Amino acid sequence: MNLVLQGPRADAQVLERVAALASPARVTMLGAHALRAEGADDSAATRRAVGEAAGAAQLDATFIEAGRTLSDFRLLAMDMDSTLITIECIDEIADMQGLKPQVAAITEAAMRGELDFAASLTRRVALLAGLDASALERVYDERLALSMGAEAMLAGVKAAGLKTLLVSGGFTFFTERLKERLGLDVAHANVLEVVDGKLTGHVVGGIVDADAKRDTVLRTCAGMGIDPRQAIVMGDGANDLKMMKAAGLSVAFRAKPVVREQADVALNYSGLDAILTILG
Incomplete structure (x- = not known):
């Protein structure tokens, strides 16, 4: 070793x-x-x-x-909130409603694995009902920031020939913008329902929970014709554990204790690009 x-x-x-x-x-x-x-x-x-x-x-x-080197892998799959980016988007959206403390408390409990993710997301999204959809753009423009080392990591894995997947229990409003901005290959997340320019407090379609995240990673690997053991999966919350366990290498970034304890790699101080150092 x-x-x-x-x-x-x-x-x-x-x-x-x-x-x-x-x-x-x-x-x-x-x-x-x-x-x-x-x-x-x-x-x-x-x-x-x-x-x-x-x-x-x-x-x-x-x-x-x-x-073990980057050449052993073909796919990098990443969680979004508090992994690829520094914020929890839903908490910042809730701040536009004056409800950040209430929503953030639910988010934190869900990430620690104390609440069912799908049920907690339904509760949190319901609190956003009536908010002007322009609040999403404000969160993206004013509050969303990439985590330390994100761009260097992505440059390194792309240079090594890996494909990239952003899979999130957050929202497509943000994942699609990050996909385009960062040149990612695939993105999958929840769709917030908007009617007449306002959030309805509902998600359209199924919720991207822990099972859906794992299935997205497995489906992406199958589409690439690769074994899941050729995937690196990064996350921070309990809802990331199933997809992390399906991968060849799991990386916990600024993660909750339950995730750090089960991951192959735990990055508590370094940036995301630390994975390039580990894999030479």
Whole structure:
């Protein structure tokens, strides 16, 4: 196994100190803020020790099989809200109604896995009834920002020949704009119903929940003629776990504890482009 350590403010001394806990055969610096420790001990005790030391130093620590590279993969699938972008769009839309605290509390509970996602989305969307649809454009223009490292990550995976999928429990108003803006290959999300320029408080068609996200990843892989093990899936909330488990490599980005604990890679401090360092 290799151990990759990285962090936006990491220095060589701290990286080498944490790497030493895994008794590696060789250590290689990967730029100023990252290190690869080859032949690392990956026993449960060592993983715990490395994890604790890395967390204290604000480093991301990833144990990964030696030799795995981007060339092993054909698809990158990403969640949108709080993964590819920094905000939860529905919370910001609700802010236009003066209801952000109420909606954000439901969103947070759903992302922790404490509420059924479909039921929670129905509740949240209902609170938006009567809001002028122009609020969506305001959220996109004024509040939506890409997560750290997003553009560098996308450039890297595209250069390596991977296709890109944006699959979201959010809304097509945002996913379609991001698809065009970032040159993504496929996007799938919920459709907000708008009548006479106002939100009705309903979603058109089925809700994109955890099962639908997983099915979208599997359907996209089938359409490409690839095995799901050739997919990298990134997410942050409990509704991402099913699609993450279907993939060859799962990446938790600024994720809830229940997601971090089950992912192959957890990025708590680095940007999305940290996956390029991990996969060489």
